[in-house]
Every structure is written in structure tokens, then in C-alpha cells.
Amino acid sequence: MTNSPATTSPDAGPPGLGSEAEGTPARSGLALVLGALPWLVAAGLVGAAGYLGGYLATIVAFALIYAVFVTGLNIFMGFTAQVSFGHNAFAAIGGYTSAVLTTTYEWPPLAAFAAGLAGSLALAGLIGWPTLRLKGHYLSMGTLAIGLIVYEIAVQWESVTQGYLGISGIPSLGIGRFEATGDRQILAVLTAIVLLGAFVVARMRRSRFGRALSAVAGSEEAARALGIDVARYKLASFLLSAGFASLAGTLFVHVVGYVSPEVFGLHMVILAFTMLYVGGLGTVVGPIIGALVISLLPETFRGFRDYQDLGYGAALILLLIYAPRGMAGLIDLAAGRKAS
Amino acid sequence: MTVRLSVEGATKRYGGLTAVDDVSFVVPDRGVTAIIGPNGAGKTTLFNLISGAQPPTAGRVVFEGEDVTRLPPEAKAARGLVRTFQLVKLFADLTAAENVAVGTHLKTRGGFLSAVFRPPSIRRMEAGIAARSRELLDLVGLGAVADRKAATLSYGRQRLLEVARALAAEPKLLLLDEPAAGLNAEESARLSDVIRKIAASGTSVLLIEHDMTLVMNTADDVVVIDFGRKIAQGAPAEVKANPAVIAAYLG
Ligand SMILES: Nc1ncnc2c1ncn2[C@@H]1O[C@H](COP(=O)(O)OP(=O)(O)OP(=O)(O)O)[C@@H](O)[C@H]1O
Numbered sequence: 276m277t278n279s280p281a282t283t284s285p286d287a288g289p290p291g292l293g294s295e296a297e298g299t300p301a302r303s304g305l306a307l308v309l310g311a312l313p314w315l316v317a318a319g320l321v322g323a324a325g326y327l328g329g330y331l332a333t334i335v336a337f338a339l340i341y342a343v344f345v346t347g348l349n350i351f352m353g354f355t356a357q358v359s360f361g362h363n364a365f366a367a368i369g370g371y372t373s374a375v376l377t378t379t380y381e382w383p384p385l386a387a388f389a390a391g392l393a394g395s396l397a398l399a400g401l402i403g404w405p406t407l408r409l410k411g412h413y414l415s416m417g418t419l420a421i422g423l424i425v426y427e428i429a430v431q432w433e434s435v436t437q438g439y440l441g442i443s444g445i446p447s448l449g450i451g452r453f454e455a456t457g458d459r460q461i462l463a464v465l466t467a468i469v470l471l472g473a474f475v476v477a478r479m480r481r482s483r484f485g486r487a488l489s490a491v492a493g494s495e496e497a498a499r500a501l502g503i504d505v506a507r508y509k510l511a512s513f514l515l516s517a518g519f520a521s522l523a524g525t526l527f528v529h530v531v532g533y534v535s536p537e538v539f540g541l542h543m544v545i546l547a548f549t550m551l552y553v554g555g556l557g558t559v560v561g562p563i564i565g566a567l568v569i570s571l572l573p574e575t576f577r578g579f580r581d582y583q584d585l586g587y588g589a590a591l592i593l594l595l596i597y598a599p600r601g602m603a604g605l606i607d608l609a610a611g612r613k614a615s
Numbered sequence: 616m617t618v619r620l621s622v623e624g625a626t627k628r629y630g631g632l633t634a635v636d637d638v639s640f641v642v643p644d645r646g647v648t649a650i651i652g653p654n655g656a657g658k659t660t661l662f663n664l665i666s667g668a669q670p671p672t673a674g675r676v677v678f679e680g681e682d683v684t685r686l687p688p689e690a691k692a693a694r695g696l697v698r699t700f701q702l703v704k705l706f707a708d709l710t711a712a713e714n715v716a717v718g719t720h721l722k723t724r725g726g727f728l729s730a731v732f733r734p735p736s737i738r739r740m741e742a743g744i745a746a747r748s749r750e751l752l753d754l755v756g757l758g759a760v761a762d763r764k765a766a767t768l769s770y771g772r773q774r775l776l777e778v779a780r781a782l783a784a785e786p787k788l789l790l791l792d793e794p795a796a797g798l799n800a801e802e803s804a805r806l807s808d809v810i811r812k813i814a815a816s817g818t819s820v821l822l823i824e825h826d827m828t829l830v831m832n833t834a835d836d837v838v839v840i841d842f843g844r845k846i847a848q849g850a851p852a853e854v855k856a857n858p859a860v861i862a863a864y865l866g
């Protein structure tokens with residue numbers, strides 16, 4: 276096909292569409308600065324936690340573990356626009372497998388992680404394969420069910436999970452001879468894992484695979500008309516996000532040294548949803564900034580004592596009103612672009 | 616002339632309403648075939664039957680000699696049958712260029728692992744996709760807005776973007792559902808140009824269109840549908856003079 280030059284100028288569209296004009300160079304420079312902002316804020320928070328240690332370090336470590344979980348959830352819910360209420364099940368499988376294998380059976384953490392990952396992916400395949408082929412909300416209902424079922428198993432299967440009592444004495448994160456001890460080392464390991472996760476997602480987004488996920492999110496009908504096997508990509512997205520959840524579960528038990536059924540309860544899903552929506556659905560940095568902000572927000576209002584929950588709630592509502600696409604979206608708006 | 620698509624007795628009923636009623640015609644392997652008819656005549660429904668978006672109640676769809684009646688849309692696309700939508704269905708989170716890049720899905724390879732590790736072969740492929748997307752955007756006159764989010768484009772441009780995206784799939788048969796709706800005169804003239812170029816490059820085009828200027832300028836053969844039935848078929852001038860067609864349009 277011949278390559279004819281564009282004769283339509285960008286302003287040739289119908290009148291009243293001023294927003295169509297290209298961003299000026301000054302604007303895109305501003306956008307660049309603002310785009311780096313959430314990363315800088317995140318780096319600052321993690322750096323401060325490493326420097327100050329103590330309670331702040333503990334909270335930031337939890338936030339980073341959640342960042343891994345939410346990064347995975349974002350692949351499925353943000354980039355692919357599907358819904359899951361049961362990703363805590365995969366965190367539980369990863370976490371419990373790591374806990375049991377590294378304590379009772381004295382496996383090295385990495386091998387135990389791999390076993391948990393395999394278990395999570397197997398369950399995700401089992402639930403995803405049949406439900407993703409059907410139209411409607413079968414998968415979200417199925418995920419809600421597995422979240423509850425896995426919780427019940429953690430409670431009831433006492434011979435392995437020790438029920439409500441939980442499993443303690445789980446070794447710290449380690450590979451071979453190296454074992455992460457102390458706040459700083461743990462924060463460093465978690466930060467590296469979060470950055471690796473973000474890197475994977477950023478690469479994925481700009482690839483044939485990632486574009487196919489966005490196509491499924493944008494219009495299943497149009498995606499199919501272009502030859503995309505929608506059910507297959509949904510399943511791949513579900514498996515990937517389950518893998519991140521499993522990793523988060525493993526990280527949690529090693530960092531805390533203890534696990535009980537409550538750790539991976541439904542509140543995990545609610546918290547993760549909040550982080551995802553506040554941070555920014557379908558963005559790379561959103562899950563990270565969301566996890567940090569939502570973990571630190573209650574602490575910010577601690578000084579007000581009685582008003583803590585109220586202040587926290589009000590802050591959340593304000594965020595969702597002024598940044599319906601999350602904080603990453605807010606920055607796009609400020610840069611004069613449409614929220615992406 | 617060989618036959619690219621043959622629609623045989625296609626029928627679609629919704630309860631008591633027969634939206635497409637025993638329609639038969641063939642699309643040759645070259646040129647532009649237009650489908651015209653009043654609002655609600657059943658044109659889009661016919662497209663849905665051909666593209667696999669909906670199964671017909673009765674009848675067959677044969678593409679390049681193969682019965683594809685019951686195949687899902689993605690399988691038909693893989694055989695070279697690609698459509699656009701009357702109500703545009705773009706991927707809102709992607710830029711114009713990325714939307715076109717999705718169109719190359721069937722012609723490219725690579726999954727999650729190659730996305731993460733991005734070996735040289737994938738880098739080359741991505742560069743090729745970007746260049747091709749650019750070329751197709753230029754063709755439809757959207758080169759200047761390649762990096763804009765699809766959702767921020769004017770309606771007319773969104774339609775043109777759908778055409779570019781469908782072309783990226785290198786179809787053997789391209790189905791266009793009212794591509795000129797919402798286009799200004801300049802865009803419409805360009806579209807007319809583009810459709811002729813597509814046909815000249817060996818892709819057959821099946822075009823639903825209300826804009827009679829576009830039909831007269833591009834179509835080699837016109838099929839007229841009214842109340843779900845085919846009431847006429849022939850060269851544009853011939854069809855325009857057909858009393859049954861005139862009656863249908865005057866209602
Ligand atoms: N899913 C559906 N369920 C019930 N009726 C439908 C459905 N889809 C289309 N119809 C009906 O079938 C008839 C044909 O509709 P169709 O959209 O195919 O017409 P069209 O020729 O494309 O019209 P237009 O020129 O307005 O796009 C209409 O009466 C419409 O209301």
C-alpha cells in the first residue's frame with residue numbers, strides 16, 4: 276500500500292474540539308516531571324523508612340508487599356478490566372506453602388516459593404479455565420468462592436496449618452547463604468522485588484501481549500474481530516496476577532515470621548482494591564504509590580485519635596472524587612493531558 | 616473473477632422479527648461491493664452473520680470455498696475476514712498508533728516472556744509494527760495524532776482509526792460498516808480514496824454506507840436491502856434508477 280502523506284492538519288477536526296490540539300513542548304516537559312513525581316515520592320518514603328527504621332520501616336515493608344500483590348491485581352483488573360474478589364486465595368496458598376515447607380520440612384525459601392507458585396497457578400487455571408469461557412460474572416463469583424474456601428481450609432486443616440493458632444518461626448527471606456536480617460536489608464530486598472515487578476509490567480504494557488490485554492479491556496468484540504483469542508488472554512492475565520499474589524503471600528510470611536488465616540482474609544481484598552483505585556488503575560506506578568499511601572494514611576491521622584477513622588475516610592473520598600482514575604491519573608490531569 | 620465470499624440464504628430472526636430474510640449474494644475477490652438500504656433494513660445484522668458476531672438462524676457463509684458459518688469471529692479474522700463497527704469500538708486506553716498495532720496481532724508473534732525479555736527479534740518486530748502503524752495512520756490522515764489516546768479523538772477520526780486498525784490485519788475481505796458516518800467533507804473524500812486504494816491492492820471490500828456519493832464513487836456492485844430482504848443488485852447507476860430501490864428509499 277502506498278504511503279501518502281497526511282494532509283489533514285491536527286486542527287482540521289470539527290470546531291469545539293480544542294482539546295485535540297497537541298501538547299506544547301513546555302507541557303510535555305511538565306508531564307515528564309510530574310510523571311516522575313510518584314516514583315520520587317515512593318523512593319522518598321522507602322528511603323525515610325530505611326533511615327529511620329522502627330515502626331515506619333515495618334509499615335513500609337507491609338506496603339511494599341502489598342505493592343507486589345496490587346501490581347499483580349492491576350494486570351487483571353487494570354490492564355485487562357476484569358474483576359476478581361479472590362486473589363487473597365493465591366496469597367494464602369503462596370504464604371502457607373512457604374510457611375509449612377520452610378518450617379516443618381526445612382525447605383529453602385526459594386524452593387518453597389516455587390512450590391507455592393505452582394499451587395497458586397494450578398488453582399488459578401482450574402478456576403479460570405472453565406469460567407473465563409463463559410460470558411458474564413462467573414469468574415468474579417468463582418474467585419469470591421475460592422477466597423472463602425481457601426480461608427476455611429486454612430482454619431480447618433489443623434494438622435498442617437495449625438488452624439487459628441497459625442504457624443510461627445518462619446525463617447526470614449533468604450537465598451543460599453544470604454538471609455535478609457534487619458529492617459534495611461528487608462526493605463532493600465522488597466524494594467528490588469517491587470521494582471522488578473514494575474519493570475515486568477512496564478515491558479508487558481508496550482508489547483503485543485500487553486496490547487492484546489488492553490484490547491480485551493477496551494472491547495472484547497473488537498478484539499475478537501482482529502483475531503485475538505479473548506478467553507486465552509484473560510486466562511493468561513489471571514494466571515499472571517495470581518503469580519504476583521502468590522509471591523506477595525510468600526514475602527509476607529517470611530517478613531513477619533508468622534502466618535494465620537486472618538492474614539489472608541477478605542480484608543486483604545478490600546485493602547488491595549482501595550490501593551489500586553487510589554493509586555491508579557492500569558498504570559505502572561499506581562499500585563506502588565497506592566500501597567504506600569493507603570498504608571501510611573491511617574498513621575497520618577493517628578494524632579487526631581478519635582477522629583482517625585473519620586479523617587482517613589474523608590481523605591479517601593476526596594482522593595476518589597478529585598482523582599477518579601487514581602493518583603497517577605491526577606498527575607496526568609495536572610500535566611494538561613486527559614487522564615490515561 | 617473468483618468468489619471470495621458467498622452468502623447463501625442468510626436469515627436472522629429475533630423472536631417475531633426477521634432482521635435478515637433469506638439474503639444471498641457473492642463478493643468477488645476484487646473490487647468494492649456496497650450494501651445499501653434504509654435505516655433498520657438489516658445491514659448491520661447481515662455483517663454480524665458474516666463476521667461471526669452472531670450465528671444465523673438459517674443459511675450459510677462460505678469464505679474462499681470454506682463453510683465458515685459457525686466459526687467464531689477470531690477464527691474468521693484469522694482466515695482474512697475483518698470488520699469495522701458502525702458504533703466505533705476502539706481500545707480507549709491505547710493511543711491511535713497502539714490501536715493500529717493491535718490490528719497486526721494475527722500477523723505477528725510473541726507472548727508474555729518475549730515481552731519481558733524483549734530479544735532482538737522482538738525489538739525488530741516492534742519496530743516494524745510501529746512503522747507499519749505510522750504508515751496506515753498516514754494513509755487515513757491521522758499521522759499527526761498517532762500518539763493521542765483513541766478516546767480523545769473526534770468521532771470522525773475515530774472511524775478512520777478503525778479503518779486503519781482493520782487494515783493492519785491485512786484482510787482479504789474488509790467489511791466496513793458506515794465508515795463515512797460523522798466524517799467531514801475532507802475526511803470523506805480521503806476515505807473514498809483510501810477505499811479505492813484498498814481495493815486496488817487486492818483486498819475485496821464490502822461496504823455498508825448511507826453516503827451515496829461515497830457509494831457511487833467507490834462501489835463496483837451494489838446490493839440493496841429493505842426489510843431484511845435483498846430487493847436489488849447491480850452496478851451503482853443501474854441500482855439508482857431501479858424503481859423498487861427508489862420506492863424503498865421514499866418509503
Ligand atoms: N440484537 C437484536 N435483537 C432484536 N432486534 C434486533 C437486534 N439487532 C437488530 N435488531 C433489529 O433488526 C433490524 C435490523 O437492524 P440493523 O441494525 O441490522 O439495521 P441496519 O440496516 O444496520 O440499520 P442502520 O442503517 O440504522 O444501521 C432492526 O429492526 C433492529 O431493531
Ligand SMILES: [Mg+2]
Pocket residue numbers: 658659660701
Ligand atoms: Mg447498521
